[in-house]
Amino acid sequence: MKKTALITGASSGLGYEFVKLFAKDGYNLVLVARNGKQLEEIKQSFKNIEVTVILKDLSVLGSPKEVFEEVEKQGINIDVLVNNAGFGLMGGFDELDIQKQVNMIQLNVSALTELTYYFLQKMKDRNSGRILNVASTAAFQPGPLMAVYYATKAYVLSFSEALVEELAGSSVTVTTLCPGPTKTNFGSVANVEGTKMFSQAMASDIVAKKGYEAMMSGKRVIVTGAFNKAGTLGAKFMPRSLTAKIAKYIAGEK
Numbered sequence: 001m002k003k004t005a006l007i008t009g010a011s012s013g014l015g016y017e018f019v020k021l022f023a024k025d026g027y028n029l030v031l032v033a034r035n036g037k038q039l040e041e042i043k044q045s046f047k048n049i050e051v052t053v054i055l056k057d058l059s060v061l062g063s064p065k066e067v068f069e070e071v072e073k074q075g076i077n078i079d080v081l082v083n084n085a086g087f088g089l090m091g092g093f094d095e096l097d098i099q100k101q102v103n104m105i106q107l108n109v110s111a112l113t114e115l116t117y118y119f120l121q122k123m124k125d126r127n128s129g130r131i132l133n134v135a136s137t138a139a140f141q142p143g144p145l146m147a148v149y150y151a152t153k154a155y156v157l158s159f160s161e162a163l164v165e166e167l168a169g170s171s172v173t174v175t176t177l178c179p180g181p182t183k184t185n186f187g188s189v190a191n192v193e194g195t196k197m198f199s200q201a202m203a204s205d206i207v208a209k210k211g212y213e214a215m216m217s218g219k220r221v222i223v224t225g226a227f228n229k230a231g232t233l234g235a236k237f238m239p240r241s242l243t244a245k246i247a248k249y250i251a252g253e254k
């Protein structure tokens with residue numbers, strides 16, 4: 001019987017790259033995002049697997065539970081959960097729109113947490129499952145001018161690593177993917193394309209493949225790219241006041 005992966009934020013960027021990787025390995029898919037036209041086009045492009053589209057704004061309170069209930073209603077077992085949907089915003093904390101920042105917390109943090117909660121129960125019941133949570137290299141230090149975004153990703157990493165320990169000895173794995181700047185729609189949504197940090201953005205297919213392989217091998221955390229690996233390692237040894245200054249510097253214009 002074919003396995004099924006649920007991917008949030010499947011309509012573009014890393015999410016779409018995950019879609020292609022799972023499809024290549026014969027997984028059926030449940031795709032979640034807001035852009036219905038895009039998701040239907042993706043669905044039509046795969047003939048040999050079952051693709052279910054769930055249109056949902058995951059920044060809306062209660063929406064993760066609705067996704068879970070829809071999957072249950074359709075009798076689909078989720079073998080792999082990819083919590084990928086997320087966005088960032090560049091700007092001073094008190095200058096950015098507060099509702100957009102709250103929506104970011106709801107999507108990057110709350111939806112990821114809730115979806116993990118519902119599907120983890122089912123995976124534990126079946127004693128099998130994989131979860132891939134997409135964090136960022138932003139998880140490793142404070143991020144002035146993207147303060148809320150960096151904090152959401154620190155949460156994702158901390159939460160996911162804690163679950164690894166809670167699940168030790170079970171057959172459910174949790175992997176955290178920490179990409180650095182990557183060529184997707186993220187840069188334009190967050191308004192960071194003109195910054196120093198985005199001058200070395202990686203290709204999305206390479207980043208997704210690294211994350212996919214790490215998840216399949218049950219790895220705990222994967223940071224993509226040698227430069228990003230060195231940066232996150234350095235951040236572990238530097239005072240946080242210094243890492244915050246560096247993060248502020250690279251958030252500046254090229």
Ligand SMILES: NC(=O)c1ccc[n+]([C@@H]2O[C@H](COP(=O)([O-])OP(=O)(O)OC[C@H]3O[C@@H](n4cnc5c(N)ncnc54)[C@H](OP(=O)(O)O)[C@@H]3O)[C@@H](O)[C@H]2O)c1
Binds near residue numbers: 015057179186
């Ligand atoms: N690209 C980078 O530089 C980078 C670096 C580190 C980490 N990341 C992380 O990688 C993940 C994927 O982002 P990406 O780079 O692939 O960017 P992207 O191309 O903008 O993709 C974001 C995805 O999230 C979905 N999404 C956004 N808001 C949503 C909402 N309210 N409800 C449901 N889905 C929503 C979008 O679909 P719809 O618009 O159709 O809803 C889209 O499919 C994010 O968690 C991001 O933080 C990205």
